[in-house]
Amino acid sequence: MRQPSHLGTLAMAALVWASVGLTQPAHAVNAPDGAPNPTASSVNEDLLFRQAPTIGGRVSIPDAKAANLIQPQGREWRDFRESWLPWIGGLAILGMIAALALFYFTRGRIRLEHSEESGRKLLRFNGFERFTHWMTATCFIVLGLSGLNYIFGKRLLMPLIGPDAFAALSQWAKYAHVYLAWPFMLGVVFMLVVWVRDNIPNRIDVQWIRQGGGFLGDQHPHAERFNAGQKVVFWMVIGFGFAMSATGLVMLFPFAATDINGMQIVQGVHALIGVVFIAAILAHIYIGSLGMEGAYDAMGSGEVDLAWAKVHHDLWVKEQLAKTASGPQLGRGQVPAE
Amino acid sequence: MKAFAVAVLAAVALAVGASFLLGANQKYAYEAFSTSGARVSHPGTNLVGPRWTGDVTGPADGHKATTGS
Numbered sequence: 583m584r585q586p587s588h589l590g591t592l593a594m595a596a597l598v599w600a601s602v603g604l605t606q607p608a609h610a611v612n613a614p615d616g617a618p619n620p621t622a623s624s625v626n627e628d629l630l631f632r633q634a635p636t637i638g639g640r641v642s643i644p645d646a647k648a649a650n651l652i653q654p655q656g657r658e659w660r661d662f663r664e665s666w667l668p669w670i671g672g673l674a675i676l677g678m679i680a681a682l683a684l685f686y687f688t689r690g691r692i693r694l695e696h697s698e699e700s701g702r703k704l705l706r707f708n709g710f711e712r713f714t715h716w717m718t719a720t721c722f723i724v725l726g727l728s729g730l731n732y733i734f735g736k737r738l739l740m741p742l743i744g745p746d747a748f749a750a751l752s753q754w755a756k757y758a759h760v761y762l763a764w765p766f767m768l769g770v771v772f773m774l775v776v777w778v779r780d781n782i783p784n785r786i787d788v789q790w791i792r793q794g795g796g797f798l799g800d801q802h803p804h805a806e807r808f809n810a811g812q813k814v815v816f817w818m819v820i821g822f823g824f825a826m827s828a829t830g831l832v833m834l835f836p837f838a839a840t841d842i843n844g845m846q847i848v849q850g851v852h853a854l855i856g857v858v859f860i861a862a863i864l865a866h867i868y869i870g871s872l873g874m875e876g877a878y879d880a881m882g883s884g885e886v887d888l889a890w891a892k893v894h895h896d897l898w899v900k901e902q903l904a905k906t907a908s909g910p911q912l913g914r915g916q917v918p919a920e
Numbered sequence: 921m922k923a924f925a926v927a928v929l930a931a932v933a934l935a936v937g938a939s940f941l942l943g944a945n946q947k948y949a950y951e952a953f954s955t956s957g958a959r960v961s962h963p964g965t966n967l968v969g970p971r972w973t974g975d976v977t978g979p980a981d982g983h984k985a986t987t988g989s
Binding site for chain 1: 921922923924926927928930931934935936937938939942949952953954955957958960
């Protein structure tokens with residue numbers, strides 16, 4: 583009969599020692615009479631966490647997620663969601679509102695100068711462009727309000743309207759958030775397709791920024807169809823829009839792309855981008871309505887005064903007038919200015 | 921104004937369409953995760969019945985029997 587080698591014996595002994603060492607609790611505690619204390623020497627949470635980042639069990643249903651018992655990252659996510667996120671969101675949004683109010687009460691509304699009114703209109707945004715803008719904008723407002731309800735609703739709204747009304751409102755807000763996300767995503771794609779060509783940054787934008795968009799100095803800086811400030815808004819909407827879409831899709835189809843830890847991270851990213859997005863769009867809404875006289879007309883009726891366009895987007899006006907003397911951009915029988 | 925109205929209508933129509941499409945591809949947990957060996961309760965029921973007798977079709981507490989001597 584063949585004898586096992588010394589090396590094999592040593593290996594077996596080491597394996598047995600290691601397996602015994604791993605299965606024994608780190609500190610076996612005995613009762614005062616010397617008998618083992620079954621509670622103190624049993625497997626505990628600390629010991630389990632030394633072996634794996636989560637504690638799970640076994641389930642017989644096809645939902646493997648149900649086996650998850652303790653996931654410590656969930657506590658960090660809850661802390662972030664319940665303490666940091668409301669503060670970050672509140673500061674971002676209220677800070678922007680305060681900054682806009684300060685600007686309004688110190689600088690006032692940017693009025694049209696007399697020289698910016700000629701009475702002759704120029705088509706700035708066609709019907710499809712306005713449709714795209716308003717579809718995305720209306721969805722954004724509902725998404726923003728229903729999204730803020732996730733963060734602030736139970737703190738601000740529920741004490742005012744009561745738990746039953748808040749529950750019903752939140753249910754409908756959730757439906758609106760989930761389903762209006764689709765036309766919003768479509769709108770962001772439309773915006774990219776329709777306006778990307780006119781939003782490529784160039785040297786003219788650098789000059790526009792150097793002159794503070796007309797705030798520094800006496801002259802309006804040159805600008806094409808969109809000035810540098812508008813280009814920043816466009817790329818912000820595209821960047822944040824796609825980021826919100828990607829993170830939102832991950833949450834719309836839970837656990838299809840990632841595990842519970844990934845879902846929590848994605849939710850945090852979605853919420854953080856969301857509050858910054860809302861704060862930035864507040865500035866866009868301000869400058870497009872209350873902040874600048876005549877700015878709303880561009881997206882309202884689609885037409886702007888030719889003289890205004892010459893002041894604020896002189897290079898674009900030249901380009902439009904050079905294209906054709908009776909093209910579609912000068913509708914309703916109007917004639918070009920020169 | 922016309923573009924705004926059309927945009928709002930389109931957004932609502934797309935949202936309703938999305939709700940039907942997504943709803944058609946969704947299953948309740950009791951449908952998705954039940955097997956021949958493990959049952960996930962239908963909402964409103966449990967595995968032991970309303971009187972914990974194992975009879976899931978039995979009458980709930982407070983239900984008065986219609987037959988009697």
